[in-house]
């Protein structure tokens with residue numbers, strides 16, 4: 001069994017090396033090359049499989065293959081000939097009407113099934129490649145409603161026909177109205193093929209300068225081997241992927257996931273469950289912002305690409321709010337939560353395959369964290385995405401000779417070393433990690449239902465009123481990070497207003513160790529008590545006389561909060577999650593202020609020069625200095 005004892009956790013000291021490895025300069029055969037194609041061609045060719053000259057004369061004209069239906073879903077039919085491929089950005093649905101496609105090395109046959117794609121421009125965009133129908137009879141699955149729009153002759157010459165249409169996520173692409181930085185998250189700034197405003201997807205052209213995702217040759221064999229292991233293993237398979245920042249960990253895991261889920265869909269048994277341990281609070285794949293989670297993958301509806309935590313292909317089994325984008329801030333809290341997630345997995349006596357995603361902190365203390373997680377998770381496979389620089393870190397990994405779990409007797413973990421994604425050849429990233437984090441927080445607070453978003457400023461709606469400090473109900477405990485334990489009572493209100501908090505429910509049987517400071521029930525001990533993380537909240541304001549907090553909660557989670565028993569007590573955790581500034585001070589286009597109203601949380605006063613600049617003399621011994629005896 002995995003242990004949960006605190007003594008077991010590595011202790012962090014401030015001088016521990018905290019840099020993440022950002023170098024990624026190996027895998028020389030991963031390339032990205034834009035071949036020249038004539039103007040008017042909605043195709044970008046850049047996969048390494050096609051860069052050896054044999055395809056120079058390849059017909060890449062696709063413009064003539066497109067039939068735009070012009071309905072409210074912005075439907076278009078695209079015919080593909082042998083070796084043709086498509087690059088699309090945005091969120092869209094796709095049906096293979098005839099033939100097949102290859103996407104991230106997985107083949108999909110024509111059928112009535114709708115595939116949901118997520119292609120944000122923050123990531124490299126996978127190609128949708130032509131393929132034949134794999135089967136005896138090449139059936140055409142043309143929806144009845146479209147039979148009038150398209151004559152038989154128009155698509156007949158093509159061995160592959162795709163129906164592409166808008167996503168059913170309403171309003172998601174409008175996040176840019178509130179947060180301008182993500183205006184071009186889903187579509188190029190000046191698309192070569194401009195579509196209707198309401199289109200949720202865009203055809204890409206080489207001039208859109210988008211990075212293409214091609215599975216490097218050096219990844220193919222390990223991917224195939226891991227797949228065979230997943231398929232043939234009698235017991236649970238546990239795969240963890242390690243590597244520096246941006247080495248391609250999440251991409252590698254997504255490739256595995258897409259392959260495995262297709263297998264589950266085709267399988268008749270439901271033994272092959274898939275679990276995803278998302279332990280990267282900074283760049284989560286499934287968790288809420290600044291959180292880590294254990295998720296069960298739902299193979300249908302088919303979801304492909306990077307959904308930036310907005311997809312519906314997973315069910316969260318357990319989740320903890322870390323309160324910061326890095327384990328570096330409170331490593332023991334982080335490892336405690338990791339331990340609980342792994343224990344939960346262990347308790348399920350799970351026979352399927354689990355995948356584990358980690359932050360890219362592999363230097364110094366980050367390596368101690370990895371070693372601790374390896375010991376707890378007991379992986380069957382450790383995939384290391386290495387670069388020239390990060391190779392040496394592998395030697396610092398302490399991988400036990402063997403493991404045993406409740407399901408398996410003794411097994412030896414297999415270490416798979418693969419070249420990382422080659423960053424030196426990549427185009428500069430279009431988005432910074434912090435911009436994507438802000439997008440995810442905004443998407444959460446503006447998500448009305450699974451498919452509907454409304455990016456009107458939160459200030460236009462009424463927050464929820466929750467009492468605090470009351471003996472019977474409401475918020476019964478407020479937790480601050482360790483470093484704020486001695487907070488001046490007068491500062492508590494201002495350190496909560498306008499900030500994001502983690503909302504937890506707690507069962508009444510547990511008495512809380514709280515101290516009332518300026519009416520606020522501040523939790524004293526940080527000893528872990530059973531609290532159930534529900535969602536995030538954004539505190540609008542606090543009325544200390546009435547002892548009421550005005551809190552915005554994600555509308556999509558309201559129902560869940562309402563369902564809690566009446567006598568539940570709430571605990572809020574204030575940590576380092578960044579508040580979405582654009583929601584607290586929206587642009588004048590999206591909200592008009594009455595001149596007499598003072599805008600909360602914002603000050604327009606300028607600080608005096610050098611105000612708040614403190615000079616502290618440090619008693620630091622420099623090289624060559626010696627203590628006097």
Ligand SMILES: Nc1ncnc2c1ncn2[C@@H]1O[C@H](COP(=O)(O)OP(=O)(O)OP(=O)(O)O)[C@@H](O)[C@H]1O
Pocket residue numbers: 030122123124125211212213214215216243244245246247248249250251252280283358359360421
């Ligand atoms: N084989 C590849 N070809 C092209 N682009 C790739 C490839 N692998 C990864 N990328 C791109 O590199 C970037 C980083 O990849 P990814 O997010 O998978 O890395 P990571 O190691 O999980 O990053 P982090 O350390 O931030 O969690 C993304 O934009 C991704 O699309």
